[in-house]
Amino acid sequence: MELTGTVQSIIYRNTTNGYTVLSLLCDDERRTMTCVGTLPLLNVGDTVAMRGEETVHARFGTQFKVVSYERRAPSSNSAIIKYLESGVVRGVGPVMARAIVDTFGMDTLEVLEKDPERLTEVPGIGKKKAKMITDSFREKKLLRDVLLSLEPYGVTVGQAYKMMQTYGDLCLAKVQENPYQLIDDIDGIGFLTADRIATHVAGFEPDSLARLIAGVRYCLLKARDERGDMFLPYEELISRASELLGADSERISETVEWMETGSDLTRCDVNGIDAVYLPYLFKTEEFIAKKLLQLNVPPVAEAWDLNRWQQSVKMELSKEQQAAVRLSLQNGVSIITGGPGTGKTTIIRCILDLMLEKGYAVELAAPTGRAAKRMSEATGCDARTIHRLLEYIPGDGFQRDAENPLIADMVIVDEMSMVDAPLMYALLKALTKGTRLVLVGDRDQLPPVGCGNVFSDALASETLPYFRLTEIFRQAQQSNIVRNAHLINSGKMPILVDHDSDFLFEEIPSVDRIQARLIELIRREYTSLGTSDPQMDIQVLVPMKTGMLGVAELNRLLQSVLNPPSQMKIEHTAGNTLFREGDKIMQIKNNYKTEWRKRKRSGGYEDGSGVFNGDFGTILRLDPREKIAVIAFDDGRIAEYAFAQFEEIDLAYCITIHKSQGSEFHTVLMPLAGGPMPLLTRNLLYTAVTRAKKVVYCIGRSDTIARIVWNAKRSERNTGLKERLTAYADIKAH
Numbered sequence: 001m002e003l004t005g006t007v008q009s010i011i012y013r014n015t016t017n018g019y020t021v022l023s024l025l026c027d028d029e030r031r032t033m034t035c036v037g038t039l040p041l042l043n044v045g046d047t048v049a050m051r052g053e054e055t056v057h058a059r060f061g062t063q064f065k066v067v068s069y070e071r072r073a074p075s076s077n078s079a080i081i082k083y084l085e086s087g088v089v090r091g092v093g094p095v096m097a098r099a100i101v102d103t104f105g106m107d108t109l110e111v112l113e114k115d116p117e118r119l120t121e122v123p124g125i126g127k128k129k130a131k132m133i134t135d136s137f138r139e140k141k142l143l144r145d146v147l148l149s150l151e152p153y154g155v156t157v158g159q160a161y162k163m164m165q166t167y168g169d170l171c172l173a174k175v176q177e178n179p180y181q182l183i184d185d186i187d188g189i190g191f192l193t194a195d196r197i198a199t200h201v202a203g204f205e206p207d208s209l210a211r212l213i214a215g216v217r218y219c220l221l222k223a224r225d226e227r228g229d230m231f232l233p234y235e236e237l238i239s240r241a242s243e244l245l246g247a248d249s250e251r252i253s254e255t256v257e258w259m260e261t262g263s264d265l266t267r268c269d270v271n272g273i274d275a276v277y278l279p280y281l282f283k284t285e286e287f288i289a290k291k292l293l294q295l296n297v298p299p300v301a302e303a304w305d306l307n308r309w310q311q312s313v314k315m316e317l318s319k320e321q322q323a324a325v326r327l328s329l330q331n332g333v334s335i336i337t338g339g340p341g342t343g344k345t346t347i348i349r350c351i352l353d354l355m356l357e358k359g360y361a362v363e364l365a366a367p368t369g370r371a372a373k374r375m376s377e378a379t380g381c382d383a384r385t386i387h388r389l390l391e392y393i394p395g396d397g398f399q400r401d402a403e404n405p406l407i408a409d410m411v412i413v414d415e416m417s418m419v420d421a422p423l424m425y426a427l428l429k430a431l432t433k434g435t436r437l438v439l440v441g442d443r444d445q446l447p448p449v450g451c452g453n454v455f456s457d458a459l460a461s462e463t464l465p466y467f468r469l470t471e472i473f474r475q476a477q478q479s480n481i482v483r484n485a486h487l488i489n490s491g492k493m494p495i496l497v498d499h500d501s502d503f504l505f506e507e508i509p510s511v512d513r514i515q516a517r518l519i520e521l522i523r524r525e526y527t528s529l530g531t532s533d534p535q536m537d538i539q540v541l542v543p544m545k546t547g548m549l550g551v552a553e554l555n556r557l558l559q560s561v562l563n564p565p566s567q568m569k570i571e572h573t574a575g576n577t578l579f580r581e582g583d584k585i586m587q588i589k590n591n592y593k594t595e596w597r598k599r600k601r602s603g604g605y606e607d608g609s610g611v612f613n614g615d616f617g618t619i620l621r622l623d624p625r626e627k628i629a630v631i632a633f634d635d636g637r638i639a640e641y642a643f644a645q646f647e648e649i650d651l652a653y654c655i656t657i658h659k660s661q662g663s664e665f666h667t668v669l670m671p672l673a674g675g676p677m678p679l680l681t682r683n684l685l686y687t688a689v690t691r692a693k694k695v696v697y698c699i700g701r702s703d704t705i706a707r708i709v710w711n712a713k714r715s716e717r718n719t720g721l722k723e724r725l726t727a728y729a730d731i732k733a734h
Contacts (some may be wrong), residue, residue, distance in 0.1 A: 001051070001052065001053055001054060001064075002034060002049060002050065002051050003024060003026055003028075003035070003049070003050045003052075003064055003101060004026070004027045004028070004047075004048070004049045004050070004072075004160045005024045005025050005026040005027050005047075005048065006024070006025050006027075006045065006046065006047050006048075006079060006082065007022055007023070007024060007042050007044050007045060007046045007048060008023040008024065008025045008032060008045065009022065009023045009044060010042075010043070010044060011023060011034070012020050012406060012573060013040070013197045013573070014573065014574075014575060017197070018039065018040025018041075018147075018151065018156065019036075019037070019038055019039075019040045020036070020037065020038070020040065020042065021034065021035070021160075022035050022036075022039065022042060023035075024048070024050070024064070025569075029066065033062075033063075033064050034060070034062070034063045034064065035050060035052075035060075035063070035064045035065075035066050036063050036064070036065055036066065037052065037065060037067070037069075038066075038151075039066060039069065040069070040147055041143075041144050041147055041148070042069070042071070043083075043114070044082075045074075045079070045082040045083035045084070045085070046071055047071070047072045047074050047075060047079055047083075047156060048069055048070065048071050048072060048075065049069065049070045049072060050064065050066045050068075051066070051067050051068045051069065051071045051203070051214055052064055052065045052066040052067040052068075053067070055060060068092075073109060075168075075609070076107070077101050077105060077106065078108065078357065080097075080101050080106070080108050081094075081097045081098055081101050082097075082621070083098075083103070084097035084100060084108070085097035085098075088690075089112075089133055089137050089140070089694070090132060090135075090136035090137045090626065091129065091132045091133055092133060092136075096122075096124070096125075099122050099123060099124060099125075100122050103122045103123075105119075105122055109454060112133070112134065112137045113141065114138070116130065116133075116134035116137070116138075116379060117130065119134065119544065121132060122217065131507065135581065138169075139164065140466070140516050142164055142169065143160055143161060143164060144172060145172065146160045146163055146164065146171055146172060147160050147194075149172060149201065149542060150197060150201070151202060152200075153193065153196040153197045153201065154192075154193040154196060155189070155197070156188070156193070158188070158644050158645075158646075158647045159186055159187075159188055159189055161500065161642075161644040162186050162187065162188075162417040163175070163182070163186055163563070165593075166185050166186065167185075168638070171542030174195065175201070175202070175210070176201065176202050178202075179194045179195075179197040179198040179201065179202050179204070180194050180195075180198060180210060180211070180213075180214035182194045182197070182709075183214065183217070183218055183221065185222075187514065187589065188647070190218065190222075190242060191209045191214065191215060191218040193416075194237050195211065195214075195612075196216065198210075198211065201714075204284040205564055205642070206246070207247070207251075209255070209258070211245070211348045212241075212245060212247065212251065212252070212254060212255040212260060212265065212662060213246050215241050215245040215247075216237065216241045216252065216255055216256060216259060216265075216370045217264075217278070217473075218244065218353060219232065219237055219240040219241050219244060220232055220237065220276070220277075220278050221278070223240075223452045224278070224281070224720070225451075227452065227715065227717060227718075228420075228447060228449075228450065228451045228452065228453065228715075228717045229715070229717055229718040229719070230277065230281050230282075230284075230421060230451055230452055230718060230719045230720060230721075231270065231275040231276055231277040231281065231282075231718050231719075232272040232275075232276055233273050233274060233275060233276070233403050233719065234256075234275070234276050234717060235274070237256065237276050237639050238252050238253055238256070241255075241575045250544040251498050256276065256591075263279060265277065265279065265432055266278075266279045266282040268282070268720075270718075270720040270723055271720075271723050273718075275718070275720060277348065279452070281421070283419050284422060284425045284452075284454070285421060285719070285720055285721050286722055286724060287425055287428065287429075288421065288424055288425055288428060288454065288721060288724075289441075289721060289724035289725045289727075290728055291428040291429075291431070292333055292428070292437075292464060292725065293463065293725070293728055293729060293732055294433060294460065294463070295332045295333050295428075295431060295433060295435065295437055296331060296332040296333040296464055297332040297434075297672075298330060298331055298332060298385060299330070299331075299332065299434070299436060301330070302329075304325075304326070304329050304354055304360075305354075306322055306325060306326075306350070307356075309350060309353060309593070312384050313353075315346070317343075317350065318343065318471055318473070320342075320467070320469050320470070320471050321342075321343050321346060321350070321469070323348050323467055324336050324347050324469065325347055325350050325354070326350055327465050327466075328347075328351050328436070328438045329351065329354065329355075329436075330435055331436070331465040332434075332435075332436055332437065333436075333437045333438075333439070333464050333465065334436075334437075334438050334439070334464070334465045334466065334467070335416075335439045335440075335455075335458060335459055335464055335465070335466035335467070336438065336441075336466070336467050336469065337440075337441055337443045337455075337459060337466065337467075337468050337469065337688070338442065338468060338469025338470070339442055339469075339472075339482075339485060339486055339489060340442075340472055340480035340481070340482045340485050340486075340690045341472045341477070341479065341485075341486075342469035342470065342472060342473070343469060343471075343473055343493075344414075344440055344442075346468065346724060347380075347440070348375070348379060348412055348414065348438075348440060349378065349379050351410075351412065351438060351666040352364070352379055352381060352412065355410050356381075360409035360410060361407065361408045361409050361410075362381075362408065362409065362410045362411075362412065362665075363384075363389060363406060363408045363410070363411045364376070364379060364381060364382070364383035364384070364412050365383060365384055365385065365386045365411060365413050365414075366383060366384075366385060366386070366391045366413065366414045366415050366662070367385065367386055367413075367415055367418040367419050367423065367448075367662055368385065368415070368418065368612065368614045368615075368661075368662040368663070369385055369612065369614075369615055369633070369634075369635050370614070370615075370634065370635075370663045371414060371418070371665065372384055372388075373387050373634075373635055374414075374664055375414050376430050383414075385612070386413070386419070386423055386426070386427055387459060387612065388608075388610075389406070389411075389427075389591075390406075390426055390430055392592060392610055393592075393609070394592040394593040394609050394610065395592075398426050398429075398430070398529060398531070399424075400430040401429045402429050402430070402681055404430075405430050405432045406430045406431060406432075406435070408435055409434075409435060409436065410433065410434060410435065410436040410437075410438065411427075411436070411438070411611050412438040412440065413427070413437075413438070413439050413440065414441070415438045415440075415441055415661075415662045416439045416440060416441030416454070416455040417441040417442055417443060417445045417446070417447065417448070417455045417456070417661075418441075418445075418448050418449070418487075418639070418661050418662045419451025419454055419455065420448040420449070420452050420454070420590070421449060421450070421451055421452025421454055421721070422450065423718075424450070424452070424454045433606055434698070439458070440454065441455050442690070443456050443459055444489050444683055444686055445661065445683060445686065445687045445690065446657070446658060446661055446683055446684065446687045447715075447717065448661075449600065449658065449661065450615065451717075452717070452719055452721065453717050453719050453721070454721060457719055457721035457722040458721065458724070458725065460722045461721070461722045461723075461725035461726050461729070463725045463726060463728075463729040464725070465576050472486065477628070478496055479498070479502055479503075479528055479698075480494075480502055480503035481502050481503050481689060481690075481692055482696075483495065483503075484503050484689060484696075485686055485689045485690050488682060488686045488689060488709055489682070489683075489686050491682065491709060491710065491712060492709065493705070493706060493707065493709055494689075494709070495584070496698070496702060496705070498566045499699055500694065502692075502694060502695050503689075503695075503696045503698075504695070504696070504697045504698070504704070505697075505698045505699070505705075506572065506675075506697075506698070506700075507700075507701065507702055508699050508700055508701075509673075509686070509701060510673075511548045511549055511673055512548070514549065514671045514673055514700055515554075515671075516697055517550060518540070518554070518557075518558075518559060518669065518671055518699060519558075519561055521697065521699075522538060522558065522561055522562065523561050526538060528666065529667045529669075529695050529697060530666070530694050530695055531666055531667060531692075534562060535562045535563070535584055536584075537661075537665070537666035537667055538665070538666070538667045538669055539652075539655070539660070539667070539668055539669070539691070540554055540558065540653060540654040540655075540666035540668075540669045540670070540671070541655065541656070541657050541660055541668055541669070541670050541688045541691065542654060542655075542656060542657070542670070542671060543656065543672075543675055543679050543680055544655055544656070544675055544676075544679060545656060547675070547709065549672075549673060549675075551650075551654050551655060551656055552576070552577075554653070554655075554671075555577075555651040555652075555653050556655035559578075559580070559583065559651060559653060560654035561586075562584070562653060563580055563582045563583050565580065569581040569582060569624070570621075570622040570623075570624065570626065572622050572629070572643060572646070574643065574646035574647065575646070575647065577646075577650065579619060579622070579646065579649075579730070580619070580622075581619055581620070581621060581622050582618065582619065583618065583619045583651060584616070584617075584618055584651065584652045584653055585616070585618065585619060585631065585649045585650065585651060585652050586614065586615065586616050586617075586649065586650055586651075586652035586659065587611045587612060587613060587614065587615040587616075587617070587648060587649055588613060588646045588648060588649060588650050588659070589613055589647075590610075590611075590612050590613050591610070591611050591612075591645070591648055592609065593609060593610075594611045594639050594641070594645070595607070595608070595609045595612065595639065595640075596608055596609065596611065596633070596637040596639040597637070597638050597639075598635070598636045598638070598640060599636060601662065605621075608637075611633070611637075611639060611648075614659065614661070614662060615633050615634070615635075616633065616652055616663075616665065617631045617632055617634060618631070618632050619631055620632050620638075627642060627643040627644075628640050628641060628642055628643065629641045629643065629646070631649075645677045647700060657684050657685075657687055657688045657691075658684075660687070660688065660691045661687065663690055663691060664691060664692075664693055665692060665693065665715040666692075666693055666694050666695070667694060667695040667696075668688065668689070668691050668692040668695070668696050668697070669696065669697050669699070670688055670696065670697070670698045670699070670700075671698075671699050671700050672698060672699075672700035672704045672708070673700040673701045673704055674701070674703065675704075677707065677711060678713075680707065680708045680711060681708065681711050681712070681713055681714065681715075682708060682710075682712050683709055683714060684708070685705070685708045687710065691703075
């Protein structure tokens with residue numbers, strides 16, 4: 001059966017896979033038909049011929065299930081006007097669409113495609129407006145060309161959009177040249193998708209060297225991204241690559257040797273392991289070790305009056321704190337680690353004040369915006385993310401490096417456990433000999449989201465001056481949050497009480513009752529948690545993404561309570577998630593190109609770019625016509641997102657404990673009732689508890705908490721920094 005007509009409205013579209021429900025105004029009977037299928041390229045106003053079958057859905061009634069379709073050029077001036085004004089071309093509304101068609105008639109689309117400079121003939125269109133319209137039309141056409149070529153092989157609308165941003169007009173040519181490059185360049189495209197494109201589009205043979213090399217590289221990249229590994233043991237790499245490529249181990253061994261000869265891989269011994277690195281990761285680790293030891297040169301001895309500082313701030317430092325302060329002032333590199341309530345923030349403030357008092361320049365930094373904001377509030381001085389400190393510019397990288405170093409006498413980095421190896425490499429490149437470096441963090445928290453384990457490895461090597469804080473201050477001892485965090489960390493059951501505490505627990509055995517109680521707490525009893533703003537102050541943390549107590553399901557439930565649907569709120573569905581104006585969201589991928597604006601306290605605006613994994617915000621506005629969203633981040637930045645970027649954000653009423661690293665929340669709500677034990681580890685629970693400032697409220701099963709506390713297993717990463725620091729320190733000593 002065939003239907004022809006004009007797309008009247010898009011009822012639903014999944015931007016990940018292109019599945020679309022639309023309303024078609026049919027040519028024959030002038031009736032409206034609901035059509036469903038994978039139709040990512042169709043927009044309001046498109047004239048189309050569809051082939052498929054009419055079906056009856058139990059809930060939604062008669063539908064036309066599309067098997068294939070063909071876009072046709074609009075057959076009248078009114079059809080062209082409707083097409084242009086639908087929002088498919090940025091900056092063209094009803095008035096502008098009519099003016100363009102009045103000028104060019106049935107030649108309008110040909111002018112847009114082949115002779116766009118003629119748009120200036122239209123009254124009201126200058127060169128700037130003409131360029132915007134042309135660029136938008138060309139972008140849509142390129143997106144259509146890319147999707148038509150690659151969508152059958154698993155490329156989504158969002159990935160096609162990223163290809164266009166990365167490769168520009170040469171997008172398809174670049175894909176033909178080397179499809180396997182997509183693995184490195186386009187987020188979300190793995191080996192299997194690239195391999196399908198290479199086989200069916202570019203004609204690569206299954207045993208081609210390019211394919212085997214790409215497969216070996218992919219195994220190393222996957223280990224880096226999924227486990228945080230800096231390398232893979234040789235035998236494990238051979239096994240993984242053989243399985244992925246369907247090739248025998250001998251052929252893979254030959255490929256690895258060929259890559260090693262061509263400097264595409266680096267092999268070395270790491271504590272008896274035959275380690276295989278991607279070269280840049282080997283160089284990253286090597287540089288970090290050498291630079292840390294190079295910076296660790298004691299500065300000129302000076303007198304530091306800690307007593308006078310204590311008198312001036314009316315605070316008495318413990319012996320441990322005094323020792324940690326002196327360690328930092330008397331060494332080129334120092335590491336301070338300790339759990340909650342051990343006074344790390346006070347130490348930072350003391351070091352900062354003493355340095356500033358003598359006229360030294362000090363920079364404060366942290367890996368996330370929220371951690372930097374906390375650091376600023378605690379010290380009264382400006383703290384920045386490491387990216388901002390190093391003046392990161394999208395496309396150009398870090399502006400502060402060996403040629404343009406930071407001008408500072410000391411750099412203090414907080415939340416160091418979150419800093420991965422590539423970010424540490426970038427920071428160390430920008431430091432010169434003579435700059436003191438103070439690394440502060442909690443080694444018992446989860447490792448970084450990215451690869452490597454810099455803080456833990458540096459401590460374990462015992463090659464750099466370090467101090468471990470163990471004393472819990474009296475005020476902190478009165479907090480069950482602090483006491484329980486230390487109990488959990490030492491493998492003991494936390495104190496579980498149900499009233500008059502900042503750490504509360506309710507024993508609820510069943511998952512459905514846990515869900516109901518969670519909703520009840522947020523809807524009716526949030527004032528008992530010490531907040532009048534549950535959406536901003538309460539954060540639900542869970543170990544897993546899936547299941548009835550997973551991120552996806554709880555976000556859906558919490559959204560319905562904290563930001564229910566309304567005729568006043570526009571909605572947009574991306575993938576399997578419905579977003580609504582007013583929703584709390586989290587950035588889940590780094591995007592250094594996203595531009596933002598922030599109002600300054602002194603007046604005027606600050607412009608910049610870059611949003612990062614872990615940034616929280618609120619959807620202020622959704623514009624289906626322009627296909628943009630306006631998002632306000634917690635630190636005051638306002639950014640515009642294209643709808644294609646929605647795969648970079650997620651609802652944040654509930655997040656995983658891993659995603660909470662570096663953040664601090666007024667109240668943490670934690671539903672716990674079973675789950676896979678490899679995920680439920682002691683340091684996971686410890687990290688969750690230490691995210692709360694005022695209240696931790698656990699609901700669920702005490703036996704689950706007990707099993708988590710007893711599970712001391714940590715996910716070991718393949719890293720060589722500890723061994724490299726030890727080896728280079730021995731060389732330096734001799």
